Amino acid sequence: MSSTPNASVDPMVLREVLDGRWAHVRRDAREHLHDPDFLPVYGESMDEARERVTRAAKKLADSGRVVLGFPKEYGGQDDSGGSVTSIEMVAFKDLSIMVKTGVQWGLFGGALQLLGTRRHHETYLRDVMSFELPGCFAMTETGHGSDVQQLRTTCTYDPQTQTFDLHTPHEAARKDYIGNAAKDGRMAVVFAQLITQGKNHGVHAWLVPIRDEDGTPCPGVTIGDDGPKAGLAGVDNGRLSFDHVTVPRDMLLDRYGQVAEDGTYTSSIENETRRFFTMLGTLVRGRVSVGGSAGSATKLALDIAVRYGDVRRQFAAPGEDREIVINDYLVHQRKLLPALATTYALHFAQGELVSTMHDVQTAVHVHGQEIDEQAQRELESRAAGLKVAQTAHATATIQMCREACGGAGYLQENRLPHLKADTDVFTTFEGDNTVLLQLVAKGLLTGYRDNFGSLEGWGKVGFVADMVRETVLERTAARALIARLVDAVPGVDDVPMLERGWQLKMLEFREKHSLEGAIRRLRKNSTMESHPTHPMTPFDMFNDVQDHVLRSAQTHIDRVVLEAFVEGVDRTTDPAARQLLDSVCDLYALSTIEADKAWFLEHGQLTPARAKTLTATVNQLLKELRPHLITLVDGFAIPDGWKAAAILVEEPERQEAMAARDAELRAQNAEGGREGGPGATATDLDVPPGQ
Amino acid sequence: MSSTPNASVDPMVLREVLDGRWAHVRRDAREHLHDPDFLPVYGESMDEARERVTRAAKKLADSGRVVLGFPKEYGGQDDSGGSVTSIEMVAFKDLSIMVKTGVQWGLFGGALQLLGTRRHHETYLRDVMSFELPGCFAMTETGHGSDVQQLRTTCTYDPQTQTFDLHTPHEAARKDYIGNAAKDGRMAVVFAQLITQGKNHGVHAWLVPIRDEDGTPCPGVTIGDDGPKAGLAGVDNGRLSFDHVTVPRDMLLDRYGQVAEDGTYTSSIENETRRFFTMLGTLVRGRVSVGGSAGSATKLALDIAVRYGDVRRQFAAPGEDREIVINDYLVHQRKLLPALATTYALHFAQGELVSTMHDVQTAVHVHGQEIDEQAQRELESRAAGLKVAQTAHATATIQMCREACGGAGYLQENRLPHLKADTDVFTTFEGDNTVLLQLVAKGLLTGYRDNFGSLEGWGKVGFVADMVRETVLERTAARALIARLVDAVPGVDDVPMLERGWQLKMLEFREKHSLEGAIRRLRKNSTMESHPTHPMTPFDMFNDVQDHVLRSAQTHIDRVVLEAFVEGVDRTTDPAARQLLDSVCDLYALSTIEADKAWFLEHGQLTPARAKTLTATVNQLLKELRPHLITLVDGFAIPDGWKAAAILVEEPERQEAMAARDAELRAQNAEGGREGGPGATATDLDVPPGQ
Known part of the structure; x- marks a missing residue:
């Protein structure tokens, strides 16, 4: 869909696009969250860390920044979306503070607010908000x-x-x-x-x-x-x-x-x-916060790895005075850029989710409307799915960023070890990712029918009989836009891969086909219970298909995320920013398809020749996006003072000092006619021995 | 190749098969390495950890267990293979001790021994060996x-x-x-x-x-x-x-x-x-030790996750009194078993590597023979490739095990956090994995020709012109066996997937085809340097193909590892153990092919129908191997006292207490005719509302 992004893009414009509906909450955090207690302290003991984080929680309470989600009558702002956005911003700081915040005001305070009644609110809510009453x-x-x-x-x-x-x-x-x-x-x-x-x-x-x-x-x-x-x-x-x-x-x-x-x-x-x-269900906010916070940690890790890779040099090309910047290596780009594209995609999906959550919760808890069960369950499924996607992506991406920074990435002073270790449990808490995928899958299989009861487990797959024959692909917020894009693509063969409609269609087809296949297999198994020679227990009926069922949920999430990204691009008005985001969206879509190429080949959606073209197209996108790497992390607008990574400050200085010294030596060598010497590039050495 | 393993297998027999050539070193460690200073201490400060590890290093020195690789005349045993096996055993303990050991006796002592001459040995070697002279x-x-x-x-x-x-x-x-x-x-x-x-x-x-x-x-x-x-x-x-x-x-x-x-x-x-x-090249031992140690950490993580998964229960099947053991879930098996199979495969490959290293180094450093350059370089390439495979597998598998143990996996008392954090740098030190893959690739591209000079980097791909037209697939130790198995398979279609020859052929074909493709593309690019409209710099010529080149190296490693596993199975004489290992080898081969299914589809080696059969066959193997999960980790023979994971002791006790209490409640409820109650299984709850 995109043409090559070549205009220079103002990162401030990207920031505005990304900031979205709660931009004011983000701006406020960027301006005011600068207390040193909010940053991780490297090498501190557990007791010291706990003391500092307790202090920080009290300071956050005093700032009023963590109580947006509480009722106005108790000093809050009835702003559910604002409250999770606020946590997402706190997550750029020491993640212990984010979790402590989530526990006190999200989980403990949230349960008190949403499961309790007026007498509980009157007696306790103010003390909870002020952290006078810390709770579990x-x-x-x-x-x-x-x-x-x-x-x-x-x-x-x-x-x-x-x-x-x-x-x-x-x-x-x-x-x-x-x-x-x-x-x-x-x-x-x-x-x-x-x-x-x-x-x-x-x-x-x-x-x-x-x-x-x-x-x-x-x-x-x-x-x-x-x-x-x-x-x-x-x-x-x-x-x-x-x-x-x-x-x-x-x-x-x-x-x-x-x-x-x-x-x-x-x-x-x-x-x-x-x-x-x-x-x-009323507690969905916790899951949404964890997803958003995983997103923040991922952005910070990418910010560090991308900036480091842009100054760090290793191995010389012949005839060049300086060694090659590691971001110039194709394989390094293969690591950083698809992860960056996915981070953008998830950001837009998260924004959409927070917005939906805000509207659903505001209707019930502020305006006193009846719970819209369909909307509530869609929200829960979205929150579960996106929590899985965000946290799995964080785990993989932060690990990759650690490795991309080599030995430096292993030192606490460069932040990545904390990001990795702190987020590691995100795939587990607020719902184990495998169990949540299962939840998403069940929602899909039953077409959001009234089927709460099937959650209890695996056996008695009674709901199989109730399954809707044609699972409806309910579309995300961008319904009309997506439909238009998909309809613009006549078939699947020979359509240019940068055609957005083709990308959308591929993910849609995969989801629908996976789901229908899972339903077919479940149905078949459910006829086996009383089979004379191959009887299946109710547990086996489901378990036999478990991998297929979870895959279906994953394909659903991928599709939802792409649609959110497409919608985000569509909202972007600045032409240069839009063009750039368009290419990033292409990269997200195509690298997602590429990661599951086997499926598309198996199901006749890619020919072998087109599968190879796909890889070539991804590599081409990497080349096009390479010059925008720094702009793309600039778009996250993480204040420098929040990063707490020594290499971001020191490595550029070291590289300059080394370059200056090398140039000096080259001049001396040229003058004195001497061979080699430190700073000599590898051209001196590249004659294979024996030649 | 295998029939279903159904005989019960004695883990002691597996242990013997795995123990291999340096079984005496392993047995000695299992018997004697029981000092509490060798275990990780959870929550200790950096200073405390350093003090303890220094003490442990001194104790190791006193035990004489770390100096096997030094010359006999200085009190060593001239046993290079024994020295890395010894480090591999130390790696089951606190990994800081393994690294400290590797630094003192592997790197510092090894450099002194192998790069120094007699005057250095006479003056310093004894003090190095005794840790009187700690060095860097x-x-x-x-x-x-x-x-x-x-x-x-x-x-x-x-x-x-x-x-x-x-x-x-x-x-x-x-x-x-x-x-x-x-x-x-x-x-x-x-x-x-x-x-x-x-x-x-x-x-x-x-x-x-x-x-x-x-x-x-x-x-x-x-x-x-x-x-x-x-x-x-x-x-x-x-x-x-x-x-x-x-x-x-x-x-x-x-x-x-x-x-x-x-x-x-x-x-x-x-x-x-x-x-x-x-x-x-003389320092190759360090790389071999890191690979072996990564293997130990992986085995320990799997030991913990498999044993936990065998007692941990979650979600009830209807009509069952107790909830389902999580190892019974297909998706849990999909996580644990292929990782376990790969761990076995890598163990055999590591054994082969250590043996080769021992023979090459003994020839030169003990028997004073000339360096066999071909053998030396093959050894270095193998060591590099296997270090990549072992450490990447450790990173992925330990992460998976952490997640498979849920919240318990996040607590230090359950060991997995230390295993994860300690091994994290293994993909970086002793050679960054990406750079090592590059090294392996260059060795393959030049057919082990005398081409040291090309290591300097990426540009000036002069060696492209020298590349051998037909890259010879040099076979591993098991040459004759592999050739016989491969030759027994006529084509690639319709051959049963459990046929070992087919599996070998697939990995061989992929390696050869990848390499040839990379060579073709490099050649093509090298003609572009002076192209009038699309000139390529020497750097771009290589960089354009970098992902393809690294892939080739990866396919090479996979093939070498499979061949080592096949050879290991062949050496196994006990019929039941052999049958079990045969199935594990099938799982390794097929899950490796499955992970790269897209490639085989793209290159006509799998039809879409066969690709689906492949997935079904892997799932079938999981079912067959499920009953052997515990036996397979028993085979690693890690002494209980080395594991330092509280859940291994506590979880079985908790599950029994819970089961007893639940049974009591069920009896009471049955007596009193009461409904529900804790311990009631989900059958009470699984009626969907509204029905």
Whole structure:
């Protein structure tokens, strides 16, 4: 679609395009987030890191920057999108602070706000916002992280005392990995099975004091420390166990389920599973924040690797005085540029997601509208899918950037080790990526039908029978635009690969075909249950196709992300910036297709000849985009003071000093007629011996 | 080739097969390496780690376990293969100790031994071996790691004083990332440009004191600390700068180049580049050790993830009392088993490499034979290629294992964070993987012709003209066996995929075709230099094809590794073990082909239908191998006391306690007729709402 981007592009224009709807939140952060406590400190101990991060959290609270998502009447701004954008900006700083922030105001505060009712808000919300009341979000147990519905902690109501009895029956039921637990937390939102009148009503949440003002654990509460982790040294993750802890009746966060004095249970949502997922659904913000924060860490890693690669030199070409800048190597470009293109694509997709989330949550929580279940579930699926894409991309890209910076990338002073170690758990927390892909897949397979109940696992693939025959590809925000582009492409053969419609069509075809194939195979397996010679258990029916099903989810995410990028390009008005983004979008689309070339070949969407053309086209795009590498990271607009990478300052200086010295030596050598000497380029050495 | 492995396999038999030629070294380590100082300590500070690792190094020296590679006359055993096997075993412990060991006895001691002459050995070798004289291998500079020939440190001879003047001309020339430098090192083998009588003779090495007995830096020596790194906290990496430091003439390690009192330079190897690479070539042991150590870390990570996955349960199948063991999920098997198969394959390839290295080095350094240049260069290429394969596999696999263990994998107490962070630099040190792939490729392109000179870089692709028309696929040790297997397969179509000959043929075809294609493209580009409208610079000629060239190297490595595995299976006499290894070898071969399916489709080696069969066959192998998962990690024979992973002890206990409690509750519920309750399986919940 693009012609070669050759005009010089103003990075400020790119920045504006990327800043999007919450540009004011981003600008504000860039201007004000400069406290040294917000930067990682290299070599500090876990205790020092925790102290600093606690200080930073308090400073963030004082700045009012973290409470945008809370109701106006308590001092917030009812700005859900602003709150996750704010976290995304904090994620450019020490990621422990981002996680601490996410725990206090996203998870703990969010649960209090969205699962609690007015009496909880009145009593606690201001202290939560000010960090006077640090708290925990105690959901995950050692034995159950992914399958939260199966938590083993119980909270049993006793009408005699009008209190609940909160209890951890065995070690696998202890709350684990809980942020704010090991050091700061004074209260926790604890998730447990609600039992009253002899019946289990499923998982609910209670607000439970865990430490008194002196920091002493409350009676019956045992607090453990998860100790040192791979990263996130400043987050005090810990373990909570409850030995028949008494919890007053009114500490149940009872927006979606209430227990009367006599123990009668009521809820506006009758089905237990649906109720559970409605409760969880309100907490989607956490997942969106993790995706966005992974994006920030990825941008910073790329910023460092791209700038370093632009001054770092290694190996000389003959006849050249200086060695070659490593960004000029094709294989280095192959590492950096597709990753950069994907980062742009995910940025646009994230922007779209945040916007949707904001609108859905504002309708319900600010304007008091009924939950639009279809919209809510689409949002959850998008959030899950994008969290997977962002965090998997972060893990791969930060690793690549570390390697692209060689030994320098291994030193803490150059930031990449922290970025890698801190983000490593992002693929796990707020939903394990494999489990989330499964969630996305189930949503697709059932065409967003009312099917919350199938989430419980793998067996009993009863929903197979209910599957819609033709899975509808619901399109992203850019519906009309995408349809127009796709329709403009008549077939799939011989269409130029830079034609956007062809790219879109390829990803659309793959998604549809993958899904339909998965449905076909599931259907076939479901007829095998009572097969005389090859019976299949319900588990095997699903498990047999699991890889295919997860692939379908992945293809869906790729398509959604491309559409968001296309829409982002379309919104860009500056011609030079638009042309550049157009090429970056081409690179994202084509490198995504290239990464799955085998599938397109297998399914007749690429001929062998066209598959080779595809690789050549990607390489051509790399050449065209090479001159724009710095502009593209400039577009992220990360303030220099936030980067905390020594090489960004020192390497350019070193290269200049070396070049000056080499030039001096060359002059001396030329004068004295001497051979070789340091700074001699490899031309002196390149005669193969024996010739 | 295999039938389904169904006999139960004795892990001890597998262990014996894997232990190979240096089984006695492995057994000795398993029996004796149990000092607590050898295990990682979670949460210790950098200073504490350094102290402990220095202690451990001294203990290792005292045990005599690290000096196998030194000459018998100085107390060693002239056992080069034993020395790297010993390091491979140390690598199951804290990897900082492995690196410290590698620095002291592999790099520093090895350089002294192999580049120095008798006077150096007599004076220093015993103290090096006993760790009385801790030393550094000061090659890499901040500005030059990959292109060592371009080091900027100079060492200039002055016949007046009969000393050298060692000098760091600017910051980019300081020695960097040097192990033992920041704390322990008393001397260093320093690499610098040797200048005498106004002429530069290229890089040579000197033995230079850097600290006196009190630890004070010697005059003119500035010592810096690289500070905290991503991992390897116990290794004191540092920086060395020399301000006109006087070095006595006899401190030149002068085996390959000598400077007479009057400054006359002599060498048995006239060509400077060849001399340089001959010197480097003697140091191949370091690269072999890194590959082997990466293998150890990978085995340990897989051991942890596989055992955890075998007890960890998540999500229930309907009608089942307990949740499903995560190793039963297809997608989990897709993660663990191909990685495990590749680990086996690399183990056999490593064994072959160590054996070859031992024989080549023993011939020269023990029996005093002339260097067989062909054998030496094949060894270097193999060592480079396998170092790439092992370390890239370690990076990917340890990451996967971390994720496969979820949140538990993120806690230091479960070892995986250390394995990940410590091995992360393995893809960089002892040769950046991309640069090493390039080295392998050049060896292939020139058919091992005498072409050292082309290493200097990318331009002037003069060697293109010299390239052999038909690149000969030299076969690995198993020549006859492989030839027989390949010849047994008539064509490529319709041959069963478990036919070993077909698998070998596929990888052979891909290597040959990739190489020939790369040569063709290079030739074509080399005619473009003086093209009137599309001239290409020498750099562009090569760079244009760089991705293709590196791919060729990768295909070569894959083929070599498969052949080594095939040979390993062939050596196995126990029928059950052989059948199992046969299936693991199938999985390695087929998952390697599957990972590059697009290439085989593009080049007519797979039809779309066969490509789908390939995926189905891999999935079938996963099912067959699932019951053997534990046996396969048992085969690694890692002593329990070395693992230092809390989950391996605690998770089975937790799962049993939970199961017992759940059973109790089920009994109570059945008795009392109550619904639900914790421990209720998801069948209670799986009715979709609204049905």
